[in-house]
Amino acid sequence: MGGEEKVNILLVDDQPGKLLGYEVILSELGENLIKAGSANEALEQLLKNDVAVVLIDVCMPDLDGFELAAMIREHPRFQKMAIIFVSAIQVTDLDLLRGYAAGAVDYVPVPVVPDLLRAKVRVFAELYRKTRQLETLNAELERRVAERTAELAQANSELEHRVEERTREREAALAQVHEMRKVESLGQLTGGVAHDFNNLLMAVLGNLELVRKFLPSDPKIRRLIDGAIQGAERGATLTKRMLAFARRQELKPETVDVPNLVDSMVEMLRRSLGPGIQIKTDFETDLPPTRVDPNQLELALLNLALNARDAMPLGGRLTISAHRERIGASDVPGLQPGDYVCIAERDSGEGMDEVTLKRATEPFFTTKGAGRGTGLGLSMVDGLVAQSGGAMRITSQQGAGSTVELWLPVAEAEAIERPRPVAPQRVQESRCCRVLVIDDDPIVLAGTAAMLEDLGHTATEVGSAEQGLKILQSDASIDLVITDHAMPGMTGTELAKRIRRKWPELPVIIATGYAELPGELDPSVPRLSKPYRQQDLAAVVAQLVGEQPAAEPAALNAAVG
Incomplete structure (x- = not known):
């Protein structure tokens, strides 16, 4: 978290053991954790503290989680607060609708998956923090404008006309800077949220495609799966627009x-x-x-x-x-x-x-x-x-x-590079190969490996760049590396550079939800923009290790060994 201000996370459960468990899981976030053993105690804590996220057990004596959420939402201060329900019982669609109607933003089933709980709470805590930072920035800019205006108002009356003219110029300039900073901050936030959604959509689209392959040929089921895929693709389009607003989409001029x-x-x-x-x-x-x-x-x-x-x-x-x-x-x-x-x-x-x-x-x-x-x-x-x-x-x-x-x-004088679209060609089938898949998100990691195995390849899964290097040093049979970019410790681009130095013939693919990568990375390193489809994955694998000239795969394996 660096020097960022910690935010308050309220944990509400009538069972002390579960509260302690949530505290252990969420302590890695580095935020302030506040515990409440009842609905009344939770309301007291909310009135005394500024809370970013509330984690509520659905089944509690006195007031259950739904009733507590409804009471929280009735207060003007808490109408935009993130509320996450934890439920140990089977949650029906009616329960979900009731929870969302009461003001919940998400559900976490029991048994709780620690990584999933941390990921959900981290997203809403970070959104709260960024919102507060924007509010602070706006207030500071307004305070500075007011101070400067007051100073100019005290100027000598003989220069009043000139002072008023300069004041108008300065106010216009400050307003422009204020707007630019506000849009820049919002762009950074939007780009980060779009990256996270790209990871989520990567898992959704990849798994839906594989599920569709193995489902029975029931038109009703396929229609439902196709509808879900179309919805995920619409989400991917929206994230592209968000990245475009944040000026982070990859352009090919x-x-x-x-x-x-x-x-x-x-x-x-x-x-x-x-x-x-x-x-x-x-x-x-x-x-x-x-x-x-x-x-x-x-x-x-x-x-x-x-x-x-x-x-x-x-x-x-x-x-x-x-x-x-x-x-x-x-x-x-x-x-x-x-x-x-x-x-x-x-x-x-x-x-x-x-x-x-x-x-x-x-x-x-x-x-x-x-x-x-x-x-x-x-x-x-x-x-x-x-x-x-x-x-x-x-x-x-x-x-x-x-x-x-x-x-x-205006472009410099050169030949016009505008070929019109041609009919899509079928992706050339690649030989079966061993692929090292590296991603710190286990859901994305499993989905990518499943798509590769469905294509006939063998996938080895690791959760960090450091683990990936250990595999490469001990296993000379790896034909291809697919790595995420944004990972704790060593990033995917840093890993690609190390691989290029030690195993120059080993192909590496960077898969990322961001569009901008460090400029010093060799532009010849292939990239996959998340969320990608199985056909996109198959195409880039075929391009790198497919049986084009027959000698290439053998040469590649020799270099790796």
């Missing part, structure tokens, strides 16, 4: 001809927007290419088009244009002087008022109804453009439509 890219999208846009929306394109002659990830740019333009459609419920016109412009210092906020391609999407919709326009790029802000938007669309586009060295600008007037401009740097 290419030299892109904007008119060709947009023209290839027009038919798809017409189907997506419907017959009520007229699409028009307008491109400057001899428009130079730009350097950007073409797939991400397509997603950004589609996202903007869907927003425009929602702003034109009765139909209208969407114009996509692009032109070249030389930008000087301070011409467009966030842009360095130079030549840029400006891609603009202009609609004839309802437009936005000033308040909505100011908040348009805020993460999770949306004017759409429940279930119709995540509020990450414009943040994702803004993150993509910023990562590509450009900037986004939005102009809008209520009743007169909106225009979103994406400013991207």
Whole structure:
């Protein structure tokens, strides 16, 4: 935890032995643990302390866990507090619904799995800590602004006009810094949460795929499994948007001809927007290419088009244009002087008022109804453009439509690298090999090993990079290493460097829920972005150890030995 402030975790159970067990399990988190042997004692502790997470036993005398949770939620201070139920009895769906209705955020069954309990409590404790840090940061910035304003207000009356002018300039600058720090902090938090969810989705998707293979051919069961897989994939898409907002998604920039890219999208846009929306394109002659990830740019333009459609419920016109412009210092906020391609999407919709326009790029802000938007669309586009060295600008007037401009740097003169998608090819089957799988998350570790074994390979599982090195030193028959990146002690990238130095011919794959890895890592090291599917795993294994030239596997084994 370093120098971070500890948070309070309240443990509620009428059995002292169970309280002691929870205390032992959660002591590794390094937080303050408060114990309560009854509901009344728990309420007293809540009123005396700021508590981040409450762990409640469902079955207690006097008040049971559901009743206690309902009483906690009734108090204004505790309406957003994380409550986790521990239940030693069989929990039915009705019990789950009752618990969630009472205010629970999660359940832990008995017997308690220590790692699972620690992981669940750690997530909510860290979320509470980050929220408090953001609140403290906001309060400190507001205090500084107030202090500076008071100092300027005491200036000499003869310089009042100049002081007022400087005050306005300083307040605007401080407000911009305040907003940048707030968004940066939220981006860091969002990126971390997205990484954790990628690990969870990795386990869910991998296990669902394997379960689907071995289930009987019952259409009803397969429909349910497919629905669960689609739900997990939607979760993966959301984490990608969260990483895009946090500016942590991995980009693959290419030299892109904007008119060709947009023209290839027009038919798809017409189907997506419907017959009520007229699409028009307008491109400057001899428009130079730009350097950007073409797939991400397509997603950004589609996202903007869907927003425009929602702003034109009765139909209208969407114009996509692009032109070249030389930008000087301070011409467009966030842009360095130079030549840029400006891609603009202009609609004839309802437009936005000033308040909505100011908040348009805020993460999770949306004017759409429940279930119709995540509020990450414009943040994702803004993150993509910023990562590509450009900037986004939005102009809008209520009743007169909106225009979103994406400013991207002009690419250096070179051949356009924009191959159009081709029909997917079947993954070449690889020879059976021995794979060392390294991940500190046992659920992900087991899921990856199961997918490999289902593909016909032999998997050796270890939970740390240090254990992996010991296996490699004692077992010369390992053909491939798949390692997580973010692990305690030695990271996956550090492990890859050591393997490259000692066993240069041994292939290594980095699997990670993050998109950014240390820049000094050899870019030729293959990566798997979590959550990945079995077909993705099979493809990269086939690429590295598949029987392509017949001599390669033998050469590899000789190097390992």
